[in-house]
Amino acid sequence: MPRGRPKGSKGGRKKGRVGYMISAVAEMYKIHPQTLRLYEREGLLKPSRSQGNTRYYTESDIERLDVILNLTREMGVNLAGIEIILNMREKMRDMEQQMQEFLSFVQEQLARGVPAPDERRIRNAIVRVRKPAVIRVAN
Numbered sequence: 001m002p003r004g005r006p007k008g009s010k011g012g013r014k015k016g017r018v019g020y021m022i023s024a025v026a027e028m029y030k031i032h033p034q035t036l037r038l039y040e041r042e043g044l045l046k047p048s049r050s051q052g053n054t055r056y057y058t059e060s061d062i063e064r065l066d067v068i069l070n071l072t073r074e075m076g077v078n079l080a081g082i083e084i085i086l087n088m089r090e091k092m093r094d095m096e097q098q099m100q101e102f103l104s105f106v107q108e109q110l111a112r113g114v115p116a117p118d119e120r121r122i123r124n125a126i127v128r129v130r131k132p133a134v135i136r137v138a139n
Contacts, residue, residue, distance in 0.1 A: 019048065019056035029069060036065075042079050044068055044086065 026033040039045040040055075045064060047055040057065070064086070071077040071085060 019058040019061065022047070022055045022057070025057050025062070025065070029065065031069075039065070039068060039079075042083065044079065044082060 020028075022033050022036055026036060036045065036047075036055075036057075040047065045057075045061055045068070047057045047061050049055060067086070067089075068082055071082050072079075077085065
């Protein structure tokens with residue numbers, strides 16, 4: 001199956017609901033609903049639930065399912081491997097967000113004209129240390 005959402009996937013969407021019902025998702029991807037339940041039991045998918053305990057898959061759940069099915073069908077990755085890969089992807093996203101926040105902070109500091117950390121550290125140091133002198137040993 002090609003990557004991405006199958007054609008006609010909007011048909012499973014219930015008006016006024018949060019997401020897709022399990023039967024609609026199973027039909028879209030031509031998998032058994034038990035497969036989706038297995039992915040949930042294994043912690044790979046976490047669909048939201050209605051007050052009547054009906055599973056609803058959001059757009060992000062569907063995107064995650066795309067990744068899971070790609071890993072299993074096209075790359076032969078088992079469920080334990082998928083869990084590791086998905087956790088690593090989340091950590092990488094978190095790290096990327098932290099780096100973006102840090103970059104924004106540095107850019108703001110530079111725009112405000114805040115001196116570089118080394119200059120501040122030297123100026124505000126309790127004990128100032130000079131650069132060590134070069135000692136030459138005579139032969």
